[in-house]
Amino acid sequence: MxxxxxxxxxxxxxxxxxxVFLVFFVVPIALVVVVSFFGYETYRIxxxxxxxxxxxxxxxxxxxxxxxxxxLKFCAIVWAITALLGFFIAYFLAFQLPSRTWQMxxxxxxxxxxxxxxxxxxxxxxxxxxxxxxxNRLLLRIGAVDGxxxxxxxxxxxVVLGYVHLYTLTMIVPIFNSMVRIDRSLIExxxxxxxxxxxxxxxVILPLSKPGIxxxxxxxxxMVMGDIVTVDVLGGGQVASVGKxxxxxxxxxxxxxxxxxxxxxxxxxxAMIALLVRVVDIRKEL
Amino acid sequence: MSxxxxxxxxYGLAILFGVFVVxxxxxxxxxxxxAFQGPGGGLVFPMNGVSLHWFGELFRPQSIGDIWGSxxxxxGLGAVVxxxxxxxxxxxxxxxxxxxxxxxxxxxxxxASLVMPSVVVSLGIGAMFEMLxxxxxxxxxxxxxHLTWTLPFGLLIVFAVFxxxxxxxxxxxxxxxxxxxxxIRHVVVPIIAPSLVGVALFGFTLSYDEIARTSQSxxxxxxxxxxxxxxxxxxxxPVIYALGAMTTALSLLVxxxxxxxxxxxxxxxxxxxxxxxxxx
Numbered sequence: 001m002x003x004x005x006x007x008x009x010x011x012x013x014x015x016x017x018x019x020v021f022l023v024f025f026v027v028p029i030a031l032v033v034v035v036s037f038f039g040y041e042t043y044r045i046x047x048x049x050x051x052x053x054x055x056x057x058x059x060x061x062x063x064x065x066x067x068x069x070x071x072l073k074f075c076a077i078v079w080a081i082t083a084l085l086g087f088f089i090a091y092f093l094a095f096q097l098p099s100r101t102w103q104m105x106x107x108x109x110x111x112x113x114x115x116x117x118x119x120x121x122x123x124x125x126x127x128x129x130x131x132x133x134x135x136n137r138l139l140l141r142i143g144a145v146d147g148x149x150x151x152x153x154x155x156x157x158x159v160v161l162g163y164v165h166l167y168t169l170t171m172i173v174p175i176f177n178s179m180v181r182i183d184r185s186l187i188e189x190x191x192x193x194x195x196x197x198x199x200x201x202x203x204v205i206l207p208l209s210k211p212g213i214x215x216x217x218x219x220x221x222x223m224v225m226g227d228i229v230t231v232d233v234l235g236g237g238q239v240a241s242v243g244k245x246x247x248x249x250x251x252x253x254x255x256x257x258x259x260x261x262x263x264x265x266x267x268x269x270x271a272m273i274a275l276l277v278r279v280v281d282i283r284k285e286l
Numbered sequence: 287m288s289x290x291x292x293x294x295x296x297y298g299l300a301i302l303f304g305v306f307v308v309x310x311x312x313x314x315x316x317x318x319x320x321a322f323q324g325p326g327g328g329l330v331f332p333m334n335g336v337s338l339h340w341f342g343e344l345f346r347p348q349s350i351g352d353i354w355g356s357x358x359x360x361x362g363l364g365a366v367v368x369x370x371x372x373x374x375x376x377x378x379x380x381x382x383x384x385x386x387x388x389x390x391x392x393x394x395x396x397x398a399s400l401v402m403p404s405v406v407v408s409l410g411i412g413a414m415f416e417m418l419x420x421x422x423x424x425x426x427x428x429x430x431x432h433l434t435w436t437l438p439f440g441l442l443i444v445f446a447v448f449x450x451x452x453x454x455x456x457x458x459x460x461x462x463x464x465x466x467x468x469x470i471r472h473v474v475v476p477i478i479a480p481s482l483v484g485v486a487l488f489g490f491t492l493s494y495d496e497i498a499r500t501s502q503s504x505x506x507x508x509x510x511x512x513x514x515x516x517x518x519x520x521x522x523x524p525v526i527y528a529l530g531a532m533t534t535a536l537s538l539l540v541x542x543x544x545x546x547x548x549x550x551x552x553x554x555x556x557x558x559x560x561x562x563x564x565x566x
Contacts (some may be wrong), residue, residue, distance in 0.1 A: 010389075013381035016374040017437060018392055024430030025399045028410025035413050046417060064319050089306060092299035096292075104301070115491045116537040119514045120530040124313030126518075127320055127527075132330045134316070165309065197293050218401055226403020229497050233518060243405045243498075250502055256414050262406045269403055 032266075036259035046255055054260035064261075066269070067240045070156070074241070078163040082220050083213060085164070086171025090200045090212070091205065094179035095187075107176065114169050122162055122233040129153035129161075150219070154236030162230040167223060171216035178212030179205065214279040221276075225269050314534060322525040329524060340528035353513060353529065359424045360510035364494040367424070367432045371489030372482055374433075375440030378449055380470065384439075394396040400438035404498030412502035414452055431503040432493045439492060440485045480548045487544040491537060512532030 029072040036054055039047040058064050089110070099101050113121065128134045129152040136148040151157055182205065190200045242265050249258035301431040320327075324335025344353065382389060399407070411431050415422045422428070455477065475482070497511040504512065510533065517526055 007384070007386045008388040010381040010384055013377040014386070014389075014392060017378035017396075017441065020370075020374065020430065020433050020437060021395050021399060024411060025402075025407065025434045026395065028414045030407060030409065031413050031417065032410045035417075046413075070561065073438045085302075085306065088299060092296075092303050096296050096299055104413070109307060110310065112541065114486070114540070115495075115541050116314065117494075117495045117511060117530070119497060119511045119518070120317070120534060121314065123514070123518050123526065123530060125479070127316050127330045128313055130330060134331055134484075165313070168306070171527055183525055197295050206492070222401040222403060226405045226498065228405055228501065229515060242409065243403065247501065248408065248552050250409060251413070253417065255409075258409055260412065262403075262409050265403055265411045269401070275403060 004216060032259045032262055036263045038256040038259075040254060040256045054257045057257055058260050058264055063114050063240075063245075063267075064264075067245050068264075073092070073241045074156075074160060074163065075221055076166065077160055078224050079217060079220055081160075081164050082168045082171045083217065085168050086175050086208075086216055087209065087213065089168075090172050090175035090179055090209070091201065094176050094182075100188070107173075110169055110172060115213055118166060118229060119233065121165065123219075123231055125162060125165075126153065126235060127160065129158055143188055154234070154238045156235075156239055158234040158236075159231055159239050162234040166230065167220045170219045170223070173211050174215040174219075175212035177210045182208045209250055210279055214276045218273050218276050221272050222269055225265060225272075300393075314530075315328060317527040318531045318534070320524050321531040323524045327524055329521070329527075340524045341532070343523070343525045344528055344532065350369075350404050352508070353510070353516075353517075356510045356513040357384050357510045360494055363424050363429060363432065363509060364490045366429060367436055368486050368489035369494035370433060371436040371440040372486050375437055375444050375485060376482060378441055379444030382445065382450055383453075396438045400442075404435070405501075407431060408499045408502035410438065411499075415503070422503055424500075424504050424507060425508060427503040427505065428500050428509065431499040432496055435496055435499055436492045439488045442489065443481060443485050451478065459526045479551055481549050483544050483551075490540060493541075494537070496549045 035046065037050050037052070039051055041047065041050040093103055093106055097106060126133070130136070131148045131150065131153070133153070135152055136145075139145045139149065140147075183192065186204055186208075187200055190204050195203065226243050227241060228243040228247050231239055231244050235241070235244075242261070244256045246261050246265070249261065319330070319333070320331070321340055322336050322338070323333060323340060325339040327330045327334035342351055378392075382393070408431060411427050412422065415427050420426070451474075455473050456469045459473045464472065495511055496509075497515065500512060508516065514526070514529065514533075517529075
């Protein structure tokens, strides 16, 4: 738009952001790669080396496969639930509400909890799901169960519930964003051609919402795969995850094995995202 | 969609939406209620009287850990992150409006920073400070860690804003003699001010709630979310709910303030007849 300006200005403008990412993102990630080949001892945290011992350790321990299996299972379940919920709620917001004001009010209603503390939102499940919690009392009262149910809290169920609670919005917003851009005349045309509401939903809206679903999926997958907090609070030491395993290694100051573990996690996440990015050009969607 | 009779799917989805909202707010409502437990009350229902006892406990240093220290750090860090996020992402957004070599690479780094599992970022920053022999603190390593999380959000919002921004305004300003920073200062910033408030809101609250990227980069003194996480494992009294209710109230206050700021900007424009956005 102003070709007479030199790109020097653009570089100066981008410099602060680029600097932050260089120092606090690119270099640290490169370091994780380097450190994953380091050796370590109990009293020396980092010993420069080029050893594959850390990776050998990661792949030789059965606990690794178990934690990855659990984490991937969480990922699949949470993805399926949030995608389904996100799609239908976004559809409700974008196509079923009578006015823009209603849309904004309902969207705001969904997004306010997003701005509150994640830890608090996790802790908030405890008085509901605990041994003497509200859900157990209710179940006992109506006679659905004989004794308090232990699987409600500090269990895989609780962790999945926590993820769905946290991340459904992350699906709703990008899908909603895709849906409001769908040309309404397409839907009218489908209706005129005799398509039922469900057929319109399935054959017109769903395909056109794919970019939003892909973006939401990327976020959900990245956050579930790297999570420490939810597993810690709602899993209560009973549930393992890759993120938590890395955090545990770090708490013993075992940087190199943690780094090797992190690299494996990173490659897994990148592979999943690479598949999704084939569906969508992120920059076009803003 | 329009018309008097709604398809049956509307009612099904309305119920689904209602249940979802209850699911979203139910847990928080529970702990806010429980925070008002009487002095003899426990961590679960039933309520044992109603009191402000546990909010009072918050101000007695011996009953909880370093809550206020961590609270101060979180607020301070959030404020710094907010200012830096608004400034850096706005500047970078300006840069991205024209093509420059390396723009694509920088964009991909930004997206990578957003989707990178937080534990990996946290570990990397921790390892870097460890190797350099620099002590990790909330105002150095943790600040950097937070920025890797808030700047991508900031930049993506600014992108979205500039995608919808009509460059004619700026050209008009230049034709009228605006030079250097003047078109940005007097034309661009006022027009996109509400969006910048949004970026500020993202910057502050994402930082204030951040925990995964902070965990390995914060050093000896915790931020509030980390302190809370540590606290909940051995919480025996509703004081933790009082704390939860308080931080939730603070979050709501920040959102409310931002919404008011946006509304105030809008009203100001209506009253003083800024033509921004009307000429389209």
